[in-house]
Amino acid sequence: MGPMRRPGVVVLVWAAFLGVLATVLWAVFGEVDYLSVLMPAFAVALAGLIALGGAGQARRAARRALEAQPDPDVSWPAVLAAIALALALLGLEVGTFLIFVAGGLGLLALGGLVREWRAERRAVAEPPGPPAPTAATARRAERGAR
């Protein structure tokens, strides 16, 4: 159980269990069921992804970024994105006009999400302190100095 400290190994253990079950189906019962075979393959791929995502320096950097990343307290664009998806699916039944409405809402949501991400990137990049001077405050400061 020592190696089970890493999350990727946990999924590998699960994949091993699934692999044994698929092997029993094939070897003992002479059947190849595509779902049974796909499952361990998927699990191994997932374990690989987790292992890659958590490897070395990249993992530490990502972790630091995640820990420092300030989430907005509310995110209406995320809500809008969900509503857009629901309307798009409903539009398949109700009519094309609803898909167009959903498309518009989706674009609005995307714009909002991009704004939020950019604000977050700025907040992570800038050290905490007084806000950077805007053009107006800089002019005022210059006048004061004169």
Place this chain on the structure above:
Amino acid sequence: MSVAAGARPLPRPRRGVLGTLAATDHKALGAGLFVTAFAFFLAAGVLALLMRSELAQPGMQIVSTQGYDELFTLHGSTMFYLFATPIAMAAGVYLVPLQIGAARLAAPRLALASWWMVIAGGLIMWMGFLTEQGAADVGWYAYVPLSDMPNSPSVGTDYWIVGVILAALAAIALSACILATIVKLRAPGMTMLRLPVFAWTMIVSCLMVVTAFPALVVAMALLLWQRQLGHVYTLPSGPIDYQHLFWFFGHPVVYVVFFPFVGAVAEAIATFSGRRWFGYRPFVLSLLAFAALSMSVWGHHMFTTDSVENRYFSLTSTALLVPAGVEYFDALATMCRGRIRLDQPALLFALGFLVLFAIGGTTGIFVGSPPLDYHVTDSYFIVAHFHYTLFGGSVMGLFSAIYLWWPKVTGTLLRRSLGVWHFWLTVVGMNLTFFPMFFLGWNGMPRRVADYPPSSGWQPLNVVASAGAWLIALSLLVFLANVAVSLRRRVPAGPNPWGAQTLEWATSSPPPRENFPDPLPPVRSYAPLLDLREEAA
């Protein structure tokens, strides 16, 4: 009014109702998702009451046959897609970051969007009742060809499919958020083998969701295509292909909505026995084995189709007993020589879970045997079996979780005496409702029928079952009264009113936005607060 030891004044909520609807804080999100799912639980319960009232005597008294089909379709669908899965995910969204010492949930916007997808999916699904032809009438599994356009022309069925797709996508996204949180945001020292038991049960549930739920999305998308354009399930093997896709999701989902409450029950037993959870490592291995096995048993729903390898699926279904046995053994061994606080509703519900799920699990082994399954398939025996696993298991476990973590979430204590009343009414009502169904099914009463002949002799047991259903409704009213009283006359709970063992109890109740403003206690095992107490003693 008593105040728990160490209680501090309750912090004021910082955002209004509107802000809560778009909050990215995992606690607000988890609570919102929980309330949504519980509301769907109550709505589906009303449908169940209508069905039980209809079945109390032969003949049609309350609804038409078509109406009855719509009722059982929306009852099952709402319970699985809109209540059980989302509420399990809600518990994970709220508790997992706290249990692993994280300040936040990974990808909170995705989780927020998922909550809204559950709301939208539910509304669209239920919107079918407003259409001229009524809601979906195809059962929660929507077997082809019964669900194709000629056999179910109602637009409500299309709405239902869209609702299911949205709810399934939401579950996948929420699982991804929880898994990413565990992989990326664990506190220093919180290795995988120091994760609390509940967090482990969420890991296996989420693994199953990300593996199994895509099959449901594919099955439903193809079904929508079939209904609109045709040419999908039209080959002779089409209905069986659909069943493979559906049950590849349909069996794991039972465990997805079960494992998190195994974790909650385990936490309740350890907390109210004053002991460390027994056999942690075998428990973790048994969970992974359990999850793997439960993804390999879907064919037992298809024994009677003669299209699956019955011996294999019978073997894997029966083998489920082994990991389940490990978990039962661990639970009993944890209580052994513990200081058991039987007056606590959380522990009562946990014990109720152990007893009632044992009945559901044992009858599951029974129907895992093809010859026996041939006799009872599509009968009330199956209805009894899965309600003992889902109500006796998941719902009892859910209430154990609610009584355990209510103080952490709200900062207040629920009334103990009302909780005990709630427990006993639930246990009696549940057994009155579902135990007679074993006999009804064994004697040949088919499921999904709105009526039965007076000469069948099934009425007395149906009356008992219907009375039990109303008793369950009464027990829920007692619970809601307890919630109302506790929120109106608040008894502050303090950070750790039960002397619990895991990290979420190391912060205030309810936790602040950043979860842990003070340094975390050292994490040396899966029960860090118990470690601290033992070191101090």
